[in-house]
Structures are given as structure tokens and as C-alpha cells.
Amino acid sequence: LFAALFIFLPTCGVVITTVLLLIKAKKVASRGRQSLKWQGFLTTVLTATVYCVSVLPVFVYIAGESIMKADVESKTFFHVHFYRIANSFLSLNTISNFYIYSLTVSSFRDFIHSRIQSLSLSIGTFTSQGEVSNDAAVNVVNVNQGNRRSTAPTTTAVKV
Secondary structure, rough: OOOHHHHHHHHHHHHHHHHHHHHHHHHHHHHHHOOOHHHHHHHHHHHHHHHHHHHHHHHHHHHEEEEEEEOOOOOOHHHHHHHHHHHHHHHHHHHHHHHHHHHHHHHHHHHHHHHHHHHHHHHHOOOOOEEEEEHHHHHHHHHHHHHOOOOOOOOOOOOO
16 A cells, blocks of 8 residues: 555656646647657656656565565565665666756756866866966866857956
């Protein structure tokens, strides 16, 4: 009963709302004589799929736990190792979102790339004594001015 209430029903809800959302998006896109954008479609499907895969082992464990009763002394593979594996799969849903968005949404990739580039240039601007390097300050300004797609403000390093 617990497995049905807290795992199976929410998973069914995710699948049903994902399908309904994709049907609605297709209708809206066809009304405007446009095609459904693959980025949004793929992101939605991958996110829902990873969620379902991440909760499936926990559902199996909770449903099978009542069937495979074990004494405290005789813990089986199912009660020890499968339990750990099932709980590890729960983190898959959280971890995967960054990678799904990185793979499917180009604006997210551009944002991450610009942040990493700004961070690496900011780290490289300081010398070992904590002073700002003049060459690095010029490089930071040149890179940020040349990156027209970035929404980040222009960064300048000032020698103190």
C-alpha cells in the first residue's frame, strides 16, 4: 500500500502529465503553423524517463519487501544490497537534470560555457602573491567584450 501511494501514483502522475503536456504543445504548435521544437520535447521526455527509472528500484524494493520477509539475522542480498542500490537510484533524478539540460538546451550550454570561461579567467588574473596580473586583466576585458551572446556584465580587473 505504501509503495502504491508514495511511489507508483506520483510516477503515473508524471507520465500522464508529460503526455498531456506534449499533446497540448503539439496542438499549440500546429495552430501557429510551427513544428514542435525538439529541445523542449526531448528535455521533457528525458526528464520524465529518468524520474521513472530512478524511482522504479525503490518501488520494487518496497513492493517486494513484504513478500521476502527475512529474520534480523538472515538479511539477504535483497534486504541489504538491493536496498542500497534502490536508494542510490533516487539521486539519479537530481544529478541528471544538469546533464539533460546541458545536452538538450543550447542556451543553457552557452550560459554554462560563459560562466566557466569567466570563472577560469577570474582565477587566472591573480598572481601567487594575491596581486592582479596586468596581462590577465587585459585578457578578461577582451574576452568579455568579444562574447556578444553572453548576458554577463563586462568584467575588469583592477590592480590595487
